[in-house]
Amino acid sequence: MQKDAIHGVWKHHSAQWAQVGSPLRPTEEDTRIMLMLSAPAFSINEDISSVVVLGVTPEVVQLPWPLHTHVVAYDHSADMIASVWQPHFQNPSSVQQVRWQSMPLSDESVDLVIGDGCLSVLPCADDYRGVFAEVARVLKPPGRLVLRCFLRPEQSESIADVVTAVFSGKIGSFHTLKWRVAMAIKPDLEFSVAVADIHAAFESHFPDRQQLAFSTGWSREAINTIDAYKGTDVRYTFPTMSELKPLLLPFFDIVEVRHGSYELAERCHILSLKPRLHIP
Ligand SMILES: C[S@@+](CC[C@H](N)C(=O)[O-])C[C@H]1O[C@@H](n2cnc3c(N)ncnc32)[C@H](O)[C@@H]1O
Incomplete structure (x- = not known):
């Protein structure tokens, strides 16, 4: 994909962010579920924890994280960062212009990676593999990847x-x-x-x-x-659950799948994923 094309669509998107609503943006119900599914990532860690947010989605960045948590957001669009990023209301936080396929982090250094609608903005299956491999690399056990995913129904409508x-x-x-x-x-x-x-x-x-x-x-x-x-x-990509699983399962076990109760929530699955012990 052309670099300018990436910046182009997100430039428009950032300019009209306030007009965009559910299901493209997460509801309170979504973020409550996301926070609940994130809890096991923090359970045995008494020290400083670290959360990576994929993108700058305010509803995710601003979740009430445990007090000792550092939040870092990665997004490849300078426009989205400039117009949408806000530091966390109480925790230490930062943002960097970074591609999710290549994060500036050491192996097993992060407790939780979380994102909203991130897979759909990846253009092809190869990018899914690239992001899954990178997230699995940086997560430390018992870390979690929590993602809200837009999935096509198995039977498409016309x-x-x-x-x-x-x-x-x-x-x-x-x-x-x-x-x-x-x-x-x-x-x-x-x-x-x-x-x-x-x-x-x-x-x-x-x-x-x-x-x-x-x-x-x-x-x-x-x-x-x-x-x-x-x-x-x-x-944009909208896999069915059957298409997503073969891309996901080499890297992660599915711990739980939930969804909310708002309009189209049945196509907005929230996945809790745990890195597999032996990544191929
Ligand atoms: C988090 S996703 C989805 C957000 C929201 N739910 C929506 O549908 O608009 C959107 C963000 O992903 C960023 N993005 C897309 N592909 C990326 C990649 N490969 N690496 C880093 N950021 C990326 C875009 O710049 C954008 O800010």
């Missing part, structure tokens, strides 16, 4: 199904519609879709934004967040 659902009042928020359109597009063999195709599919099936706003009650500002997806060559 975009026509999504359009029908919207106009029969069965989709509550524009961000849910955006994710249902994204997951209804036929992905390539590595479950990836071009972000520009999400925009194009939306434009062709919902050409009249005024009418969409009128029939759903959604604000034009929320609907216009789709324009961040226009004219970029970035790809």
Whole structure:
């Protein structure tokens, strides 16, 4: 992927961050579950603990971590760091412009790695392997990787199904519609879709934004967040659980899978993962 393309999509995203809502951003219920699943990572460590946040998602960075915890956030976008990063409200914290595939940390030096929606912003399966290998390297036992993951249902729906659902009042928020359109597009063999195709599919099936706003009650500002997806060559990935497992299991055991109770939560799984003892 082009470096400029990476920065381009996240530049748009950072500029409209306040307009983005659930399920793209985690709810309080999500972060409560994430914190609960993180607890075993801290249980036998009496000294200073360290948490790595993948990205700068404020709802995750600002969790009430144990007092002795140092929080460091890694994100490759200077724009996202400049507009979204806030230091933790009470714990020591810092941020660095870093790719998750190559973190400036020694082996087995971190108690917890946590992130929201991180896998979907990786463009292909190889990046999944790169991030899993790197996180498994830096976690010390009994460390955990806790991730909220956007997963396609095993049986995909069509975009026509999504359009029908919207106009029969069965989709509550524009961000849910955006994710249902994204997951209804036929992905390539590595479950990836071009972000520009999400925009194009939306434009062709919902050409009249005024009418969409009128029939759903959604604000034009929320609907216009789709324009961040226009004219970029970035790809997002939405694997099913069956597609994710073969990428994950060489590096991690799945300890627990939970999800919340909000709209589309059944596609927003929160995984607690433990590094395998013998990584190939
Ligand atoms: C944490 S993820 C998902 C956040 C949110 N749930 C959403 O959907 O917008 C978004 C962040 O990941 C960052 N990012 C994407 N790929 C990355 C990589 N390979 N290394 C570091 N940061 C990356 C982006 O810059 C962005 O700030």
